[in-house]
Amino acid sequence: xxxxxxxxxxxxxxxxxxxxxxxxxxxxxxxxxxxxxxxxxxxxxxxxxxxxxxxxxxxxxxxxxxxxxxxxxxxxxxxxxxxxxxxxxxxxxxxxxxxxxxxxxxxxxxxxxxxxxxxxxxxxxxxxxxxxxxxxxxxxxxxxxxxxxxxxxxxxxxxxxxxxxxxxxxxxxxxxxxxxxxxxxxxxxxxxxxxxxxxxxxxxxxxxxxxxxxxxxxxxxxxxxxxxxxxxxxxxxxxxxxxxxxxxxxxxxxxxxxxxxxxxxxxxxxxxxxxxxxxxxxxxxxxxxxxxxxxxxxxxxxxxxxxxxxxxxxxxxxxxxxxxxxxxxxxxxxxxxxxxxxxxxxxxxxxxxxxx
Amino acid sequence: xxxxxxxxxxxxxxxxxxxxxxxxxxxxxxxxxxxxxxxxxxxxxxxxxxxxxxxxxxxxxxxxxxxxxxxxxxxxxxxxxxxxxxxxxxxxxxxxxxxxxxxxxxxxxxxxxxxxxxxxxxxxxxxxxxxxxxxxxxxxxxxxxxxxxxxxxxxxxxxxxxxxxxxxxxxxxxxxxxxxxxxxxxxxxxxxxxxxxxxxxxxxxxxxxxxxxxxxxxxxxxxxxxxxxxxxxxxxxxxxxxxxxxxxxxxxxxxxxxxxxxxxxxxxxxxxxxxxxxxxxxxxxxxxxxx
Numbered sequence: 241x242x243x244x245x246x247x248x249x250x251x252x253x254x255x256x257x258x259x260x261x262x263x264x265x266x267x268x269x270x271x272x273x274x275x276x277x278x279x280x281x282x283x284x285x286x287x288x289x290x291x292x293x294x295x296x297x298x299x300x301x302x303x304x305x306x307x308x309x310x311x312x313x314x315x316x317x318x319x320x321x322x323x324x325x326x327x328x329x330x331x332x333x334x335x336x337x338x339x340x341x342x343x344x345x346x347x348x349x350x351x352x353x354x355x356x357x358x359x360x361x362x363x364x365x366x367x368x369x370x371x372x373x374x375x376x377x378x379x380x381x382x383x384x385x386x387x388x389x390x391x392x393x394x395x396x397x398x399x400x401x402x403x404x405x406x407x408x409x410x411x412x413x414x415x416x417x418x419x420x421x422x423x424x425x426x427x428x429x430x431x432x433x434x435x436x437x438x439x440x441x442x443x444x445x446x447x448x449x450x451x452x453x454x455x456x457x458x459x460x461x462x463x464x465x466x467x468x469x470x471x472x473x474x475x476x477x478x479x480x481x482x483x484x485x486x487x488x489x490x491x492x493x494x495x496x497x498x499x500x501x502x503x504x505x506x507x508x509x510x511x512x513x514x515x516x517x518x519x520x521x522x523x524x525x526x527x528x529x530x531x532x533x534x535x536x537x538x539x540x541x542x543x544x545x546x547x548x549x550x551x552x553x554x555x556x557x558x559x560x561x562x563x564x565x566x567x568x569x570x571x572x573x574x575x576x577x578x579x580x581x582x583x584x585x586x587x588x589x590x591x592x593x594x595x596x
Numbered sequence: 597x598x599x600x601x602x603x604x605x606x607x608x609x610x611x612x613x614x615x616x617x618x619x620x621x622x623x624x625x626x627x628x629x630x631x632x633x634x635x636x637x638x639x640x641x642x643x644x645x646x647x648x649x650x651x652x653x654x655x656x657x658x659x660x661x662x663x664x665x666x667x668x669x670x671x672x673x674x675x676x677x678x679x680x681x682x683x684x685x686x687x688x689x690x691x692x693x694x695x696x697x698x699x700x701x702x703x704x705x706x707x708x709x710x711x712x713x714x715x716x717x718x719x720x721x722x723x724x725x726x727x728x729x730x731x732x733x734x735x736x737x738x739x740x741x742x743x744x745x746x747x748x749x750x751x752x753x754x755x756x757x758x759x760x761x762x763x764x765x766x767x768x769x770x771x772x773x774x775x776x777x778x779x780x781x782x783x784x785x786x787x788x789x790x791x792x793x794x795x796x797x798x799x800x801x802x803x804x805x806x807x808x809x810x811x812x813x814x815x816x817x818x819x820x821x822x823x824x825x826x827x828x829x830x831x832x833x834x835x836x837x838x839x840x841x842x843x844x845x846x847x848x849x850x851x852x853x854x855x856x857x858x859x860x861x862x863x864x865x866x867x868x869x870x871x872x873x874x875x876x877x878x879x880x881x882x883x884x885x886x887x
Contacts, residue, residue: 308688355868358875361687362630366827367871369820370864377861495816499695506692553710562703569696573689574681 251435253428270420274413282412286484288524289423290477295504295516296430297473302502303511304434305466306446307356308365311372312501315471317493318345318375319478321385324393329384333400342475349471353464372498380490390489393482419480426476430513433469442466446511500527503565507572509581518580526568531561600732602849608738609807610845611745614838616800616822617829618748619793621837624826626765626789629679629690633697635819637674638797639812640701641667643709645802646716646810656719660802664795671794672787680783705812716810718802737806744803745838748796752834765789817860821848824867830877840878 254260274282294316301307322341326332332340352371359367379385396415399405409415433439441462444452453459482488500523508519535541535557548557576582619638623631644666648659678697682689724736756762767775768785776782800822801815808814825844829836844863852859870878 302688308691355872359871360875362624362831363827363871363875363877365630365691366824367868370824370861370868373820373864374861377858381857499699503692503695506688510688548707552708557707559703559706559711562699563707566696566698566700566703569692569699570678573685573693573696574678577682577685577689 253431267424271417274416279412282416283484284525284529286412286416286419286480287528288521289419290481290484291501291504291524292517292520293423293426293480294474294477294501295508295520296427296513297470297477298501299505299508299511299513299516300430300433300442300473301466301470302505303509303516304439304446305442305463306449307463307466308361308502309368309467309470310365310495310498310502311352311368311370311375312470312474313493313495313497314372314375315345315349315474316478316481316497316501317379317490318348318471319475320482320488320493321379321391321478322475323479324391324482325384328394331401333402334396334398338476338479341479342472345475345478346468346472349467349469349474350464352471353467356467357460357463369495369498372493372495376490376493376495379493386489388490390487390492391482392487393485396483415484419484422476422480426473427513427517430473434513438462438465443511500565503569505579507568507579509579509584512579512581514584515579515581522580523565523568526564527561531558531564534560598731602853603846604732604734604738606846606849607842608735608741608845609849610825610842611741611838612800612803612807612841613818613822613825613844614841615741615745615748615803616797616818617826617837617841618752618834619797619800620823620826621829621831621834622752622789622793622796624831625769627679627768627786630687630694631793632691632694633674633701634793634797634822635815636698636701636705637667637670637794638801638819639815640705641670641794641798642716642801642805642810642815643705643812645798646714647709649716650714663798667794667798668791671790671792674794675787675790679786702812709812711812713809713811716805718806720803720806722806737803741803744799748799749834749838756834761785761788821863824864828867828870828877830879833879836877836879 249255254263273285277285294312298309298312301309319338319341322344323334323338326337326340327334352368355367356364380388385391396409396418397406398409398418399407409418434442441452441457444455444457445459445462445466449459452462485492504519504523505516506519507523508517509515535545544557544560572579578585616634616638619634620631623629623634641663645659645663648654648662649656654662674697678693679685679690682693685693720737720740722735722737725733726736726739727733754762756766764775764780764785765788767778767780768782772782775785801818804818805814808818821844822841825840826837827840828843829838829840831837844867847866848859848863851862855862
């Protein structure tokens with residue numbers, strides 16, 4: 241059904257009029273969403289979009305290049321800390337600061353990519369895990385990073401204060417539009433990266449690194465490049481995250497955050513950009529919203545409270561989200577290893593030839 | 597602190613990591629699954645000991661025996677319910693499944709017992725010390741750790757070498773399909789290896805509670821250390837993981853003494869450096885992939 245007859249068809253951004261139409265509908269919906277949404281949901285949407293940027297970047301590494309990373313919270317932290325410190329200590333305006341921060345993260349990604357050249361499987365997992373833990377620890381014990389007590393993000397001034405152009409974004413609504421623009425731009429970039437020579441090299445490395453090397457792909461360059469690109473995305477996401485949250489400390493970027501990121505792309509669908517965005521939205525909603533007010537839900541809430549009082553503890557009810565996340569992770573892997581994107585493909589195939 | 601003390605303490609801690617690393621290695625040896633849930637399975641079983649002691653007032657050894665049975669059943673259950681239904685799993689999906697089990701167990705333990713620390717003490721004290729040779733002070737805890745680690749290792753050595761089940765486990769690890777043709781029930785072999793791993797994890801966790809506090813997250817850090825020790829040992833060899841554990845424990849203690857602030861991460865940094873030089877750990881043969 242996805243037959244391509246010319247090279248141009250493979251590289252065009254919108255495969256068909258239908259996709260173009262729905263993309264425009266989605267854009268209009270995203271830009272008008274704040275009109276009907278409350279402030280709390282705007283905060284949630286900001287968080288979702290930040291996570292979506294990171295998930296798209298992580299998917300380039302895990303889904304397209306086939307390297308496992310359990311240390312992306314480290315890059316995320318580098319992005320957040322570097323952006324805020326560049327702005328507060330050196331007075332760099334916001335846009336250069338976040339881009340420099342992302343390049344710093346990309347540099348660290350390149351560094352981490354070097355051992356990854358020789359490692360695979362569980363050995364790569366422990367190396368990336370160690371990187372994430374080391375980052376959290378270094379940040380937590382260095383004075384300039386605010387130590388354990390954390391950092392407060394400055395006012396989000398997206399103008400250039402040195403030239404007297406000031407535009408300070410204070411509300412969640414204005415931040416929503418800023419994060420939305422970043423998200424669209426980064427997702428558009430990721431779609432395009434995967435269509436270039438670089439993206440094809442990544443996919444070739446995933447499918448078989450030896451075969452890729454034989455056909456002339458330089459593994460050293462492309463594996464480290466994949467780490468760097470992925471870390472760049474994490475850096476941008478981290479920079480935005482700092483302002484969405486307003487305050488953060490090293491514990492924010494713990495190992496569980498890396499696990500959540502990995503789960504986002506696995507649940508969404510490996511190697512698929514729309515999948516990573518869906519996965520990011522789903523997992524973020526699950527972790528930050530769904531179980532926050534579960535006690536007030538009629539019947540279900542009462543039932544859970546009754547269970548907690550009878551056999552478990554009422555104070556531990558917040559951990560329902562962890563249980564739900566665990567079940568989602570296991571269930572997705574057992575029943576639909578392709579994730580939400582796999583479900584979508586199946587549904588699409590079924591309806592394509594529906595009566596037959 | 598004198599050199600001898602650091603040495604003994606480091607070795608004892610290392611033996612603990614090595615013991616817990618064995619729990620990871622046994623599963624990896626038979627089924628090539630990286631069990632990220634090992635720490636939480638051990639944590640959960642330790643909480644069962646705690647629960648039996650506190651609410652049902654069992655004697656310690658009875659509670660421990662009951663928990664060992666529970667741990668074995670938990671291991672079999674996890675393998676049976678969560679890992680067996682996965683069809684043709686990749687490395688990543690196995691990692692995600694075991695991470696999911698970890699989340700599940702941790703969430704459930706926090707729900708049941710609360711996130712706060714619990715009063716829990718084992719009859720092996722850290723405070724009682726002996727001085728067999730002048731200058732070498734060794735605590736009761738360290739003696740127990742050494743004896744148990746040696747016993748478990750000897751047991752596993754003979755088990756893998758001489759028993760039928762152990763031979764079946766080795767055969768399954770070498771080639772699952774050939775083992776099946778030879779009449780080995782590989783599913784049962786996997787279930788047994790998970791049960792073994794879970795029990796060894798419980799023993800290591802109970803020993804570790806003497807050093808740390810008991811809360812639903814208490815096995816996180818030891819698990820990562822043990823995982824690193826197992827990786828250092830090459831994930832396949834049983835002596836390798838104990839040596840890896842000893843290296844971890846010594847490194848941590850000596851570096852920790854020199855730079856206390858960086859104690860939690862020195863070991864990891866060293867491991868990444870070692871992996872750069874020997875990508876499959878110190879004691880495993882590096883398999884060159886066939887095309």
